[in-house]
Amino acid sequence: MDLSCDVAIIGAGTAGLSAERSARRAGARTLIIDPEFSGTTCANVGCMPSKLLIAAADAAYAVRQAPLFGIAASAQISGHGVMQRLRRERDRFAEATREEIAKIPSSSMLRGTARFADAGTLLIDDGTRVTAQAIVIATGSRPTIPESFVALGDLALTNETLFELETLPETLAVIGAGPLGLELAQAMARLRVKVTLLDEGTRLAGLEDEPIASRLSDVLRQEMTVVNGVKITAQISEGKARLRWTGRTSGEGLFDKVLVATGRPPALDGLDLGATGLALDKHGVPVFDRATAQCGQSAIFIAGDADAERPVLHEASAQGAIAGYNAARFPNVEQGHRNVPFSIMFTDPALAKVGQVHGEDLVVGTADYSDQGRARIEAKAVGLAHLHADRADGKLLGAILLCPGAEHLAHLLAWSIESGLTASALLERPFYHPTLEEGLKPALRMICKAVGSEAPGASDEGHPSGG
Numbered sequence: 001m002d003l004s005c006d007v008a009i010i011g012a013g014t015a016g017l018s019a020e021r022s023a024r025r026a027g028a029r030t031l032i033i034d035p036e037f038s039g040t041t042c043a044n045v046g047c048m049p050s051k052l053l054i055a056a057a058d059a060a061y062a063v064r065q066a067p068l069f070g071i072a073a074s075a076q077i078s079g080h081g082v083m084q085r086l087r088r089e090r091d092r093f094a095e096a097t098r099e100e101i102a103k104i105p106s107s108s109m110l111r112g113t114a115r116f117a118d119a120g121t122l123l124i125d126d127g128t129r130v131t132a133q134a135i136v137i138a139t140g141s142r143p144t145i146p147e148s149f150v151a152l153g154d155l156a157l158t159n160e161t162l163f164e165l166e167t168l169p170e171t172l173a174v175i176g177a178g179p180l181g182l183e184l185a186q187a188m189a190r191l192r193v194k195v196t197l198l199d200e201g202t203r204l205a206g207l208e209d210e211p212i213a214s215r216l217s218d219v220l221r222q223e224m225t226v227v228n229g230v231k232i233t234a235q236i237s238e239g240k241a242r243l244r245w246t247g248r249t250s251g252e253g254l255f256d257k258v259l260v261a262t263g264r265p266p267a268l269d270g271l272d273l274g275a276t277g278l279a280l281d282k283h284g285v286p287v288f289d290r291a292t293a294q295c296g297q298s299a300i301f302i303a304g305d306a307d308a309e310r311p312v313l314h315e316a317s318a319q320g321a322i323a324g325y326n327a328a329r330f331p332n333v334e335q336g337h338r339n340v341p342f343s344i345m346f347t348d349p350a351l352a353k354v355g356q357v358h359g360e361d362l363v364v365g366t367a368d369y370s371d372q373g374r375a376r377i378e379a380k381a382v383g384l385a386h387l388h389a390d391r392a393d394g395k396l397l398g399a400i401l402l403c404p405g406a407e408h409l410a411h412l413l414a415w416s417i418e419s420g421l422t423a424s425a426l427l428e429r430p431f432y433h434p435t436l437e438e439g440l441k442p443a444l445r446m447i448c449k450a451v452g453s454e455a456p457g458a459s460d461e462g463h464p465s466g467g
Helices: 014-025 041-045 047-069 079-101 179-190 210-221 313-329 373-377 406-418 423-427 437-451
Strands: 002-010 030-034 109-111 114-118 121-124 129-137 171-175 194-199 225-228 230-237 240-247 251-255 257-260 300-302 342-345 350-355 362-368 384-390 396-403
Touching: 002 014, 002 313, 014 030, 014 129, 014 313, 030 129, 041 047, 041 079, 047 079, 047 179, 114 129, 129 313, 171 179, 171 240, 171 251, 179 194, 179 210, 179 257, 179 342, 194 230, 194 240, 210 225, 210 384, 210 396, 240 257, 300 313, 342 406, 350 406, 362 396, 362 437, 373 437, 384 406, 384 437, 396 406, 406 437, 423 437
Parallel strands: 002 030, 002 129, 030 109, 129 300, 171 194, 171 257, 194 225
Antiparallel strands: 114 121, 121 129, 230 240, 240 251, 342 350, 350 396, 362 384, 384 396
């Protein structure tokens, strides 16, 4: 069977669905191709189930913290109950996503796996041939298990299998100290799983900010064993996973399960990108323009985790919209608006990165939350925030936050950066007392002093108790 369309989209995840909607709104005849149409990575195996596990962990941790407030309590954790609720709520989110997919006209959906025959033609695994004026690659990413862990069989988990466990394991090794590994390792530890976190690298979460990296290390080491800078080998022993590591330190352990969280590379295998004539980078990803999503000068566009640029949901959605719009209007390609880079790791405290945090012309303001008023009130007084600003005028450019409320503070800072606000201008805004937001004021004042800008003339430079 031969089919034709204006815009073909490969993949029905967040980016693909966004691209299809955008292209259809622009008047294109669309065809979105996916082997399952089962929903997005976020709803099925990513954002939502991981946050459900973290929510359970936070509940258990809050009970254990209750005596600090003079409240007697004890937490009895049912691993089966935790996983049962997780899957029940996860399935609700996934079903909502599938309901959105069902709104796509049936004539615009094709179930199957696509590969390129040439830059304008796709071959589907059932023999269908699709010709399109433009094509959007939105195949997402998928977890990989390094060869050294393959021998563990079903003892090795990824984020795509972890949430199917019937109950919580007693012992767990987490391989990889990136955001996913750190989030899930801490959650499991708070649910009374004995966790060992192992990583070949030496930087937790890839942090180059040493003071914040040190605070993060201190937080995690209170709840689990952290071993980094090591090489790891694995084998099955006594029905469990036996891991051995050497490097900065050496040791071994026997674990019920091993969560492999070493990254999710773009799912580009099988697309036969060589048939497109596109230039590929060293990772095999088509070279593309991040402002237009266009690959070279071709009628091929790429969006979402497939491009390995910013693998977070809001970016996938935005990229998909840009890619779909430009694909529909090709060759009239326009630059789309891209927001300031922005990511959050949902540990406790959360780690957030916003905007530009490197450069010689930056000044840094520091806010220490280890004695901040609202943080102490809530028994969460731990963490550090670094705000980065232009040395010339104090305009905010970026931030790294490891502190209570970081997921909310980071939004405020991202919006402020996009609005072009200076540290001085932010100090003119109202800060309610006592809040976590006012904890940023020392960093803002530090920036003002460094760049020689005046605090608002009529402002009160005093500090309220706990401010």
